[in-house]
Amino acid sequence: xxxxxxxxxxxxxxxxxxxxxxxxxxxxxxxxxxxxxxxxxxxxxxxxxxxxxxxxxxxxxxxxxxxxxxxxxxxxxxxxxxxxxxxxxxxxxxxxxxxxxxxxxxxxxxxxxxxxxxxxxxxxxxxxxxxxxxxxxxxxxxxxxxxxxxxxxxxxxxxxxxxxxxxxxxxxxxxxxxxxxxxxxxxxxxxxxxxxxxxxxxxxxxxxxxxxxxxxxxxxxxxxxxxxxxxxxxxxxxxxxxxxxxxxxxxxxxxxxxxxxxxxxxxxxxxxx
Amino acid sequence: xxxxxxxxxxxxxxxxxxxxxxxxxxxxxxxxxxxxxxxxxxxxxxxxxxxxxxxxxxxxxxxxxxxxxxxxxxxxxxxxxxxxxxxxxxxxxxxxxxxxxxxxxxxxxxxxxxxxxxxxxxxxxxxxxxxxxxxxxxxxxxxxxxxxxxxxxxxxxxxxxxxxxxxxxxxxxxxxxxxxxxxxxxxxxxxxxxxxxxxxxxxxxxxxxxxxxxxxxxxxxxxxxxxxxxxxxxxxxxxxxxxxxxxxxxxxxxxxxxxxxxxxxxxxxxxxxxxxxxxxxxxxxxxxxxxxxxxxxxxxxxxxxxxxxxxxxxxxxxxxxxxxxxxxxxxxxxxxxxxxxxxxxxxxxxxxxxxxxxxxxxxxxxxxxxx
Numbered sequence: 001x002x003x004x005x006x007x008x009x010x011x012x013x014x015x016x017x018x019x020x021x022x023x024x025x026x027x028x029x030x031x032x033x034x035x036x037x038x039x040x041x042x043x044x045x046x047x048x049x050x051x052x053x054x055x056x057x058x059x060x061x062x063x064x065x066x067x068x069x070x071x072x073x074x075x076x077x078x079x080x081x082x083x084x085x086x087x088x089x090x091x092x093x094x095x096x097x098x099x100x101x102x103x104x105x106x107x108x109x110x111x112x113x114x115x116x117x118x119x120x121x122x123x124x125x126x127x128x129x130x131x132x133x134x135x136x137x138x139x140x141x142x143x144x145x146x147x148x149x150x151x152x153x154x155x156x157x158x159x160x161x162x163x164x165x166x167x168x169x170x171x172x173x174x175x176x177x178x179x180x181x182x183x184x185x186x187x188x189x190x191x192x193x194x195x196x197x198x199x200x201x202x203x204x205x206x207x208x209x210x211x212x213x214x215x216x217x218x219x220x221x222x223x224x225x226x227x228x229x230x231x232x233x234x235x236x237x238x239x240x241x242x243x244x245x246x247x248x249x250x251x252x253x254x255x256x257x258x259x260x261x262x263x264x265x266x267x268x269x270x271x272x273x
Numbered sequence: 274x275x276x277x278x279x280x281x282x283x284x285x286x287x288x289x290x291x292x293x294x295x296x297x298x299x300x301x302x303x304x305x306x307x308x309x310x311x312x313x314x315x316x317x318x319x320x321x322x323x324x325x326x327x328x329x330x331x332x333x334x335x336x337x338x339x340x341x342x343x344x345x346x347x348x349x350x351x352x353x354x355x356x357x358x359x360x361x362x363x364x365x366x367x368x369x370x371x372x373x374x375x376x377x378x379x380x381x382x383x384x385x386x387x388x389x390x391x392x393x394x395x396x397x398x399x400x401x402x403x404x405x406x407x408x409x410x411x412x413x414x415x416x417x418x419x420x421x422x423x424x425x426x427x428x429x430x431x432x433x434x435x436x437x438x439x440x441x442x443x444x445x446x447x448x449x450x451x452x453x454x455x456x457x458x459x460x461x462x463x464x465x466x467x468x469x470x471x472x473x474x475x476x477x478x479x480x481x482x483x484x485x486x487x488x489x490x491x492x493x494x495x496x497x498x499x500x501x502x503x504x505x506x507x508x509x510x511x512x513x514x515x516x517x518x519x520x521x522x523x524x525x526x527x528x529x530x531x532x533x534x535x536x537x538x539x540x541x542x543x544x545x546x547x548x549x550x551x552x553x554x555x556x557x558x559x560x561x562x563x564x565x566x567x568x569x570x571x572x573x574x575x576x577x578x579x580x581x582x583x584x585x586x587x588x589x590x591x592x593x594x595x596x597x598x599x600x601x602x603x604x605x606x607x608x609x610x611x612x613x614x615x616x617x618x619x620x621x622x623x624x625x626x627x628x629x630x631x632x633x634x635x636x637x638x639x640x641x642x643x644x
Binding site for chain 2: 182
């Protein structure tokens with residue numbers, strides 16, 4: 001019956017198969033029902049996660065007044081901004097190096113090495129970083145945010161790399177050749193042609209790594225020193241104690257931030273080319 | 274441009290080769306090619322795909338450097354000059370317009386790079402837009418215009434810096450037939466108006482014949498023959514050239530006798546017939562007993578009776594082209610032969626498939642090939 005929703009009959013289309021719409025709806029439900037519930041109860045006036053006691057912004061106010069939340073949020077933002085900037089820069093250079101040079105030996109290997117962090121279980125990376133940074137800490141006596149930023153920047157590189165590389169792959173090399181033909185030196189070609197055309201890819205890479213860094217738990221949990229909670233690790237800590245809709249409120253804000261980032265990205269890259 | 278300069282050499286290619294890869298997968302894209310392209314000339318590099326014509330173009334543009342050999346532009350060695358230091362501009366097959374810039378910004382790009390003053394740039398852009406009839410679309414983005422218009426923008430962009438040489442890499446291949454015919458005329462007009470040397474790469478022999486002052490026919494990384502469209506069409510030296518340009522009949526002929534001279538002439542008998550013809554004999558063939566003779570289909574005449582005919586055969590097929598019809602014959606010795614004749618109103622001659630027909634060939638239409 002649901003198939004009738006797809007009233008436009010096509011000669012051949014996977015969407016015109018029995019049960020397709022039903023499966024799609026179930027998937028959407030599974031994806032969004034929990035999130036909807038979470039957002040819904042963030043407006044709960046009472047302090048119960050399951051019992052609705054009336055509409056209120058109480059928990060948002062509560063969360064915003066909580067100094068620990070404020071600090072964690074600030075820390076999350078600083079780390080995410082720094083990490084996404086660093087990883088995007090590195091990823092851009094890596095993408096240029098793997099697409100805009102003459103094919104060289106070991107190119108494939110480099111490509112695999114850049115993307116390998118996506119395959120390595122995050123817990124392994126986390127443990128490795130914990131041990132590695134512990135060694136550095138004893139030598140340098142530095143205990144600041146630098147470790148978290150470095151760690152986040154490192155695991156964000158492949159996330160930033162992929163959209164940038166995809167964009168570069170889709171960019172016809174002949175435009176850069178044409179600019180060179182029209183008396184532009186290699187640097188000017190990069191500034192006037194490559195970079196403007198690559199911009200949506202770079203933006204996508206930066207946004208993606210920003211979001212990835214913002215919600216990272218495992219690596220942060222292992223690398224952070226005392227008092228270096230980010231929002232996600234703060235929330236995790238809270239879950240071990242009393243759970244109030246404050247968690248829902250913080251989650252909803254995080255969700256909103258992600259949505260805003262995605263929307264901004266969409267608006268910026270909606271260019272027609 | 275003054276008359277004295279007209280015959281000056283714009284591009285001098287001297288023993289240039291371009292190899293890709295290494296043994297055992299060495300590809301000789303160009304092998305020891307030498308060519309002189311005159312100033313103010315519409316010069317075409319013609320050949321099938323993979324013949325090296327685009328490689329030669331890219332070498333002249335500076336996108337690649339030759340494995341060996343030397344190239345001069347107006348007597349200046351440009352062999353190792355990067356593309357941005359050569360007064361050579363290219364119209365790309367894919368147009369390669371900058372999608373983030375408008376039509377006007379695309380055209381002004383080269384001028385900006387040459388650091389021309391602002392008023393000069395805007396004047397030249399307007400001039401170029403007028404030249405390619407694109408004034409109204411000045412501020413459009415390049416993906417908001419049609420393929421034919423993009424083609425014009427690509428042309429204007431390459432012409433704007435007024436280069437010494439304009440390279441065109443199969444620029445018309447993406448256009449449909451009508452548009453392509455229009456652009457052929459347009460290109461020829463632009464070349465005459467601007468006085469810039471055009472080097473045009475194509476695999477389309479018709480395009481080459483209609484537009485070029487001279488044509489170089491290429492195959493397998495070599496230049497086989499350089500000449501005017503007339504020379505290439507009427508006096509191809511090799512079978513490949515004859516075969517690639519226009520339609521051709523190749524017939525084995527028996528060399529009866531050779532008269533020495535410059536050039537030597539031979540007395541030939543075609544495809545087992547008795548009558549002998551005289552034709553110029555290439556020096557390299559003077560000792561051979563047989564030769565391949567080449568005859569254009571439109572240089573042979575079809576007649577109803579076999580009496581007095583040079584060759585006789587059976588009609589196997591007829592292809593109607595509108596202005597002409599191709600008559601495919603099987604000669605008495607089994608060889609295939611095509612006669613092309615113009616269709617006329619009230620033509621009384623309507624042969625049918627299976628008819629025994631005669632072919633009359635003029636002595637002048639017969640040519641002996643080098644290979």
